[in-house]
Amino acid sequence: MTLRDSIGRLPFQGATFEPGHVWLAGAGPGGLGCLTLDVVHALSQADAVVYDALVDPTVLRAAPEASLHFVGKRGGAPSFAQAHINALIVDLARAGNRVLRLKGGDPNMFGRGAEEALELARAGIPFRFLPGVTSALGALADARIPATMRGINKAITFATGHAADDDDCLDWAALAATGQPIVIYMGMSNLETIADALVAGGLPGGTPAAVIMSATTPDERIVVATLDTIHRSAREAGVGSPALIVVGDIVSFRDELQSLARTDQTA
Template identity: 65%
Template sequence: MSGSAKHKSGNATVEQALARLNFKPRELEPGHVWLAGAGPGDPGCLTLEVLAALGQCDALVYDALVSPDAVAVAADAELFYAGKRGGQPSMKQDDITALLVRLARQGRRVVRLKGGDPYIFGRGGEEALALARENIPFRVLTGLTSGLSALAAAGIPATMRGINKAVILATGHAAGAEDDLDWAAIARTGQPMVVYMGMANLPVIAASLLDGGLAPSTPAAVIVSATTPQERIVVATLSTIAEEAAAAGLTAPALIVVGGIVAMRAALAGEP
């Protein structure tokens, strides 16, 4: 069978599977706002509900971490770029909320599309609360959160019997600031952690975890542009991860993973 024939067969298989699923998407009505998650980047990670929403909307407000493939699904929508990538030009959060309210009151069918899941460090809760206060009908469409799905794609199980009984999702955006997390307390749990928005503060985070009692040999990894063709992964130890990530030229968007689960990547790949 030729490569082209195989590709067509695959498309037919997907169409048949969708038909058997009997999925009936809800209608996105005029004046409504749906807050949706696009997953970690690979368009294959879009949920059916989000895919259907993108096909219905006539106004799409999207973030920088959303893949162009996902944006392209909203072929009939007016596009509003919100930015929201660290260190890059972005709309202020209040301006984004005001835009959602304005579009809804114009009778538009609005989708607010974020990378990952809107309720996991995506400020979706803030936007939902603002819409509720303005009496704008809204709905939340969950997405695969990058903090878990990126690990799976990188060959790192988020939980593993004998290694951990919990996994901690944290933001590293404020590392070193007065209102920062108590990294020492997190270190004392002995449980692996996944840190969002921490790339710029990786040296501070690593040092704080070491000061909190984690061993310098604790496995650590940085995953950049997870699930996309640009994905890059550096695996090291907690004592060296900041230096090795910098040497590799890694920059945001990135996730930092710390804990014994990181060592499973080599084991699952059959490495010694």
């Protein structure tokens, strides 16, 4: 049975995408396998797709009739201002288009989905959210790092690291004091600063840590080290953005799972 046959057997009835409406959707961390049926359904109906840099361009093949509007945002590179993006999706909707605003990961996980929804609501434009596989969970799964493990952690923190060297940064010492794993988005340019702050906050320098670059895609790269060496290891491996940083004992299970998997395959 083909994939098309299997999908055709599902009793899936997607919502009707009305003209003048905007759907704020997540395309997942990058791999096509992380797309949801809702997002594929939205792509098939959209008149206009406004998409980010972290969206795999091959995803857009599912919207052959739509006008495509690239508004990629990358740290440290020229980017479209959020005000420009807000105005674009409002204007496209007011022109009667079915507008799909497509973001990497999930629109409401450091994706400014709420800001865009607020702008749409103020403009009187109907909208809905289509959740996506958030990059953190997609990356952890692909790297064989469990997000939670009984007896190891009772919580997990998702944090942004893009402002780690600003006055408005997070209280890294408070996060370190929880002793729970931390997954950090947009933190590669501040990795050494973040690691130092976590150690200063009481987290042992030997705490397992990892960097996962281009998760779930053919370009994925994974570097595993310790909190006090991860910035050097990532730099030596040539790993950069887009990447997620994982800190905590859950990282140590990757090697154990990998080792057991290899043992099972050679048995």
